[in-house]
Amino acid sequence: xxxxxxxxxxxxxxKGQTVTLRCDPISGHDNxxxxxxxxxxxxxxxxxxxxxxxxxxSGMPNNRFLAERTGGTYSTLKVQPAELEDSGVYFCxxxxxxxxxxxxxxxxxxxxxxx
Amino acid sequence: xxxxxxxxxxxxLSEEAFLTINCTYTATGYPSLFWYVQYPGxxxxxxxxxxxxxxxxxxxxxxxxxxxxxxxxxxxxGSVQVSDSAVYFCALRGTGSARQLTFGSGTQLTVLP
Numbered sequence: 001x002x003x004x005x006x007x008x009x010x011x012x013x014x015k016g017q018t019v020t021l022r023c024d025p026i027s028g029h030d031n032x033x034x035x036x037x038x039x040x041x042x043x044x045x046x047x048x049x050x051x052x053x054x055x056x057x058s059g060m061p062n063n064r065f066l067a068e069r070t071g072g073t074y075s076t077l078k079v080q081p082a083e084l085e086d087s088g089v090y091f092c093x094x095x096x097x098x099x100x101x102x103x104x105x106x107x108x109x110x111x112x113x114x115x
Numbered sequence: 116x117x118x119x120x121x122x123x124x125x126x127x128l129s130e131e132a133f134l135t136i137n138c139t140y141t142a143t144g145y146p147s148l149f150w151y152v153q154y155p156g157x158x159x160x161x162x163x164x165x166x167x168x169x170x171x172x173x174x175x176x177x178x179x180x181x182x183x184x185x186x187x188x189x190x191x192x193g194s195v196q197v198s199d200s201a202v203y204f205c206a207l208r209g210t211g212s213a214r215q216l217t218f219g220s221g222t223q224l225t226v227l228p
Contacts, residue, residue, distance in 0.1 A: 098214035106159035
């Protein structure tokens with residue numbers, strides 16, 4: 001069974017440009033999460049999809065970030081326009097349920113560098 | 116809100132040394148507790164978990180016990196190997212409506228031969 005896959009693995013863009021990150025969750029997982037780790041700090045929650053619906057987007061830093069999950073399958077996270085402080089590692093995770101003991105499976109992450 | 120405080124790194128040990136990485140948490144109710152590990156070039160992997168007080172999670176020689184009285188979930192291993200070099204993250208999933216994980220800042224472990 002394929003795990004969670006993320007594209008690209010690395011991205012270097014200039015300030016002001018647009019970048020789109022993609023996440024393919026494990027097949028059958030309705031729950032999809034985006035997280036971010038900035039500057040070696042803690043991994044912070046960005047948002048949570050249940051199928052195609054945004055369940056919780058309280059962690060999105062500002063309106064330059066737009067996440068979508070059309071059809072309830074893969075998800076994209078667009079940053080437009082990118083700023084220097086957006087640099088970090090963006091993780092995607094998926095799970096079957098949301099019970100508190102449910103394991104979340106993570107992708108390898110996308111390392112975004114804004115210069 | 117929920118929070119996780121994790122021992123600052125980096126930690127450097129010799130092979131076969133004893134490892135402890137401290138983790139304490141703040142949460143309402145009875146959260147589930149997790150340790151995730153990120154090996155170089157790989158994604159986050161669940162290492163172990165515990166879902167109620169006094170539960171002990173264990174995997175690959177690592178152990179952690181859910182201590183409600185001290186709100187702690189310290190990670191231990193009796194004899195580390197070079198292959199254990201990685202970043203370790205303590206995390207919790209709370210009992211409220213939010214279903215996301217709350218992570219600590221991560222601890223970089225380097226094991227020298």
